[in-house]
Amino acid sequence: MSVTKRAVKLVQRCPRLAWYSDRVRLPLDETARWRMAMGNRIGDIARQRYPNGLLLPWKDGLEPTKAALASDVADALFEASFQVDDLVTRVDVLERIPGGWRLIEFKSGASVKAEYEQEAFFQTYVLERCGVPIQDVCIGFVNTGYCWPGGDEYDPNELLRVESVWEKRDKWLPKIEAAVRVAREAMFREDGPPRLLARKCFRPDDCDYLERCHPEATEGTIFHIPDIFWRDADALVEKGIVFAKDLPADVDQKESTRRTLAAMQSGVPDIDPALTRVLDMVKFPALFLDFETVGSALPLFPGTKPYENIQFQWSAHVLEAPDQPESEWKHIEYLPTDASDPRESFCSSLLPLLMNAASVVHYSPFEERQLGALNSAEIPGGKECHELLRAKQWDLMVAIKENVFHPGFKGKVSIKVTLPNLVEGFSYEGLTIKDGQAAQIAYLRMIDPETSPADAAQIRADLLAYCRLDTEAMVRIFQALRTAA
Template identity: 30%
Template sequence: MPSEPSRLSKSRYLSGLQCHKQLWWRVHEPEAPELSPSAGQRNLFAQGREVGERARRHVPGGELIDLPFHQYDNKVAATREALQRGVPAIYEAWFLADEAYVGVDILERTSRGYGVIEVKASNSRKPEHLPDAAVQVHVLRRAGLQVERAEVMHLNRECRYPDLSNLFVREDVTALVESVLIGVPDELAAQRRMLEGPLPDVPIGEHCTSPYDCPFIARCWPKLPDHHVSKLYRIERKRALELEADGYATIYDLPSDLELSMIHARQVKAVQSGRMVVEAALTKALAHFASPLAFLDFETVSLAIPRWPGCRPWQQVPVQFSVHVEERGRGLVHHEWIADGPEDPRPALAAALVDACAGARKVVAYYASFERDCLKQLREAVPRFAKDLERIEKRLLDLLPAIRNHVYHPDFGGGFSIKKTLPALVPGLSYSDLKVQDGEVATVELQRLMLQGAELPAGERAALRDALLRYCERDTWAMVKLLETLRSLVADQLELF
């Protein structure tokens, strides 16, 4: 049986703490399309569940309340029964008091009462973990339990596979929680009253993205006009609001005497003239891109619980690459590698990568610091290729700043990611024809291919693998075409003079 709308739960309380309007929609429109989790969110939930299960091993001897999620009352009754039996710990203990249900990840018996342990899949404790623990302590105390300790148990960024004995850090947050507790009863009452009335009127503000992005932003926030001042490249929200308050709603409205950074000045010039702006210095910047070139892109997976030597929680591990390389007499040749099993992919990936980049004078990447980090990590993981990988790292060249510091097209929309610059500079080429169209989905699907691929039907597995290969290939092909376009822009300029 689903919960009754009038009853609050821990997750509802926390969303109400962020915004009453958000909570009202969550309760009264539980089927709202905005509430369907994205592939990335589903992946985070699944990894969070794994972390929760693993955490139990670090508080052994407990009993799991193992009932279906929506059987709240049965879970409360089973918890009460386990408490009466005096078990040393309960995993997924449930309580109802003050018209609110809460689930406790781990309830541990202490010398004089109980300790609440909130397990988090993050690498550190965050401010938003405190109200989470506080509402649990409040409900448990109202249910008659003597709660004397509250802890946040989060992942430990110092942990390295294969030694997972220090996978978690337990932080005692009792004193901090006691100070938050004071506001809980009033807030619970305010949320209950609000839910019985019509949709509350809550103005938009900083709370819409803090501590989490609200799923209803598209409903509440006004649609901004094209080239709104907030689209100036990386402008601070405060500065954009100031410009708006001064009467400059869009980039078209900005006066010519406004002091601007070089990039903003180029952006304003391009938008106001409706034409791409190309700086003469682009010629010099492109001189570094000397053939034969390789174009490199990595895709990574990020696992909460590490599973390969030397890896820490949530480390981004390269598991796929695409390389387009200029080869004498053969033109552009494509190399690719993808992991499709659960074993450590890095030794085989490193070998294939060194091979693919062997003849290149420079290795081009887009936002190269990411590729640099991947190469550094590969050097540590596969020492026998350390020297070769270091040579690739030393030859890295970043295409992104060549564009950002010299070119602005009105269709960039205030950003220089390859998803923005590619369709503007190379019309007809984008990611829209691909099954996997963005990095977040690629990460999730790579993880599925590697860790669950063996359970997939052969056809589905092959299609998934192919979709991932095509996505990564598009990234390096995009760089090839972008560089071609930039060179033609330079040639056009030379003709003008």
Template identity: 30%
Template sequence: MTHPTTTRTFGLSKSKITMFEQCPKRLWLATHRKDLAEYDEGAEARFAAGHEIGAIACALISDGIMVEAEPDLRAAVDRTRELLALQQPRTIFEATLEHDGVLVRIDILEPNKGGGWNLIEVKSSGSAKDYHHNDLATQLWVARQCGLTIRSASIRHVDTRFVLEEPGNYRGLFRDTELLHAVGDIVAKREEQVGGARAALGGPQPEKECGDHCSSPFVCEFTAYCRSSLPPGPEWTVDVLNNGGGKKWRARGIEDLFDIDSSMLGSPTHQRIYHATVNNEPYHDPDGARGAMNDWDFPRAWLDFETIAFAAPRWVGTRPYQQVPFQYSVHVEQRDGTIDHREFLSLNGADPRRACAEALVSDVPATGAVIAYNASFERSQVKALADVFPDLAPALLSVADRLVDLLPVTRAHYYHRDQRGSWSIKAVLPTVSDLDYATLEIKDGGSAQQAYLSAMCADCSDEEREMLAEELKAYCGRDTWAMIVLARRLTGSAQS
């Protein structure tokens, strides 16, 4: 095995080359102007999930040796060299290799029984993605340039069919997708790509127009910066046409919704969006909405769940990324207009499903409509609880059978241009009421999940957990109350 020497410092890595391939400007900014980055709220959670999955993958291999980057990466390179030279090779975690200024840390490098090495990149996703090929190719290129014989190169990803049968026992959590030959063409061009990345870093800030690459395969943290330099566009772009309806107009060079010939809009929904926007007149069909909701019997139970999903399941009987309800809100409305609020919330870290199912059976009336916004999700959660708890299944399945959906009613019978093409309840609510989510500490489902994770932490104080509980209750309760407000507005009810 050879170890090429170089006078270059470590200027490139697998992640930086991935940035270059997505957008040279992103690489340049990430290197020279990190201060301009703006990360979304879910970035930290995704990083934590990836770290947890990586740790589990290593823990499942009993004889592996971890290469620490202490005191620095040069020490990690030297330590990896020592381990590769052992007479009886061992599996190496975070094997650190460098060639021509490109440094990679390989998640798992294990000896192949026939000689050589198996290169494994661990991912928290449920399958090997196309963009994983480039990651793997960079590592494979560096490893070969360092003289290693690589017998296999694979993505070790989560097997979503896995079911946790014993707390903490994750054997069977992963599947390997072999890609050694599939990435051959990419490996052959690595040197060219490295040269391009190095040239981009050594020059002025690259010019690159915004486009689909700003969000694929990753959301770029510099999108806001890049868009800030663009001239202001039209107030109402063709992008308000839902379900990607604006793409064909942009392909024709039309960006402003007002420039469209409305007679060429084939979709009735797009016609409504166009006319409501151009004429600044909301579309509202109260008779149609009343007809759609006429069969929704009383008492009406307005229901909303909040759920959590883990890449590595925490509770026995759950799968990777399975949505598990930890909270619900239900407003029960009688025919005379009186309303009673009921709720469930579990923040003790235990499996919340049994307690949730029992509370749901108690809180939701045995008759009447159960109403949700995008009801397929609530139905899936109720049915999942019924599958797990046969003794509660008849009552739970009754809830599932009585679920009706306010979303398609809203989509068919109402549109205000301030929705900007969205029928999410958070987009519709401000157009029908002064009620919104701006005054709440928790404003969306992602924030609710983060609050749940914070409350589960061992170092979360009782006071902080109580505060998070109140914030979660306020948010989930707002969701179900918002449905009532919206339904009354849709039908033209005099009740406020």
């Protein structure tokens, strides 16, 4: 057993999480695998900044690292391995500078973050214990100001920026020392640290081990109440109040929270009478619209920047009347068949639909933001599309959030949650692509020249099915709400 930078990071959230992560390996999902692959590509590009660098072996790298440190064969060492006692680490880049070494941790993020600094200073902590004189600590990150001119490669000095965080050394090292102590205590306990239910189990997202650790708390807890006051929630757990049904009536809550809570306690949905008037605001013909976009650390098309959102797909259902039967719904979609910049044809294909619609129904402000981005990027047709959407838009998610208090929402109003609760027999289960993140990865795979034509065709079919369900779901929810209101 060893203490790694990952353990030190996880222990900040929860000691038991660090313990689990070392003993119960969960399979990586597609998103995690893709993130790792992107991190590796950034690492490859970062090394190009150091022409006289030496890549050390990933496995059994301790002795080769010692030999390289003792010689002057290279100005920079890549993936150097270190171990002292139970502390182990590997460093992206060690650059030789006067008096010692500069440690550089490269990340695919777009700025210096505290979690990156923590990792870099954990490495510093280990290396200094190994007797390596560290004279500087830097974070390398993606430069979102870099406009890629196109070509076969990215300029490693333009794509990546390196910033020194050396002045934070005195602040970080005592924190690392304390975190290492907590990690050691957590990792080496046979039965693991205590399972303490608190907001850390649900924020920033549900803990991967929630079902294993607290099977009783995967739904119905006070943490599943929307717009909960999170600090109050931890205090309530300390008093033994874990489930929404046990919440005392005198706890101060917003009106919407109070109504959701009542629905959770009774098991009966509460639909505000105002919903009828809100639904009546949709004019027909109505366009139910959904977009898919991709943002990549490595610019995809000449003239674009890292993480610039590229709008690559839309799906639309057109209804001539609110209660039009399914057999008469019209479905139209756009997804390019080649790997060129899709944004101009995205706009030109969408524009006539926006012109003909009386209302444009979307779910969340996402679509408006995307057309705003196309407008700002001066993509032909972007301005017209943006203006039309702004004049005709109606947000189904807002209508639900303000008027539907459903026990099955569990504090969330994403369409993946609302669809199965409001429309019996429909959900995203069974689709190959189930969320926007997976759609981004699928698109990148589809346009990758190394993907076989057969695989690309299958991915295309999966993307079309996913985006189509988004707008079909909106229509079904809209009609179900009209019946229920």
